[in-house]
Amino acid sequence: MCSHCSCGQPMASVAAAPAPRTLLLRHNLLERNDSNAARNRERFAAAGLLVVNVLSAPGAGKTALLEAVARQWRHGPVGVIVGDLATDNDARRLQAAGARAVQIQTGDLCHLEASLVAGAFDQLDTGDMELLVIENVGNLVCPTAFDLGEQLRIAVLSVTEGEDKPLKYPALFHSADAVVINKTDLAAAVGFDRAAALAHLAAVAPHARLFELSARTGAGLEALLHWLEHQRQGAVPACA
Template sequence: MAPLPRRRLELHHPLLRRNESQAGQNRDHFHRHGLRTINLLSAPGSGKTALLEQLAHRWPRPPIGVIVGDLATDNDARRLQRAGARAVQIRTGDLCHLDAALVDQAFSQLDCSGIDLLVIENVGNLVCPAAFDLGEQRRIALLSVTEGEDKPLKYPALFKSADAVVINKIDLAEAVGFDRCIAIANLSAIAPQATLFELSAHTGKGLDVLIRWLDAKAA
């Protein structure tokens, strides 16, 4: 039997084309509402919600809006509502990231009147969320001192896509043996484009510097 002829197929359409299209529409919606929009990414337990609670209290023009992504429960959204934020919850089930369509659905449920800052608290994951544009203006990666210094080396895609990196829980650095110099060297090697902030979401130390950056850069 003669061998089958070989055919070469050119793949012209990116796998994330549908998400990219929706992300563009989201970006237009956010702009029309006058929103500064942040995509906040990190591993579980790094302190995203605690940081947003502080931000809700300290943002110079409250309230802030938050779209919260979790596999299950609405615990984080309720925490943020108690802190004064307008928050809506996305339960993703087995999906390990948010996509632009999910954000669009949640945004339609959010009362944006009087809000100029919208934060999308992504699902706690250092891999999948980095690949999905949600329509944000800025992307922030959060790293806690309890995770160790080598997270940027292990998960470079997330940190390379970030406009800023926040090192959180600095009040625990000495107790957990966190080596600040090594962590900063790793971040400089992987994410030289990112602005670095060091703070404690528990005590609020260092948060004012981040707020000034958000106010200027996300405008």
């Protein structure tokens, strides 16, 4: 949670009087962000990019997944805009994997906003790029409400987090176009209940495309790459 967005959650032990001010602040913040996101979307379309916003809890394996995608993507370099509270560790990892990565250090801001993405996008060379991924701050609450101008959202859930994450954080999973269950190579070791996880996802996000994979071993990754390639064909103009 953070003081910038109130995380979209009811505030505990708050007197009745300040509530309208809190709601107004959140409304104005999201309205301004939506306007910036619309501008981002226009810029992304003009550049012929498929733009994907990847969201998860910390430690779900977003960066490892994007490293694997960057190494195996067959349509030019992958661009990545990375959001973290501190350090540029993830951007350096992705650059080593062949991606063009720009790091956003958000400080105490627990989500990315469209204006931050716009500034990072200015730093990317997109000339021969067709896929841009936004690796959002590790957080299952705040990022859900903020449109960044993306065309697709992918939620990443690792087998080590428990099968009931979709039930605990339904808004994030419901907003996703696809869900990746990551670290499947560890499923047996942690006693992951696959049937329960699939049932919870079906209840919360029945529309979402599901991918089960291991970013570490590469098992199952090809299906995700094929889906992204199909989505890219719809996003990139025929003359591009």
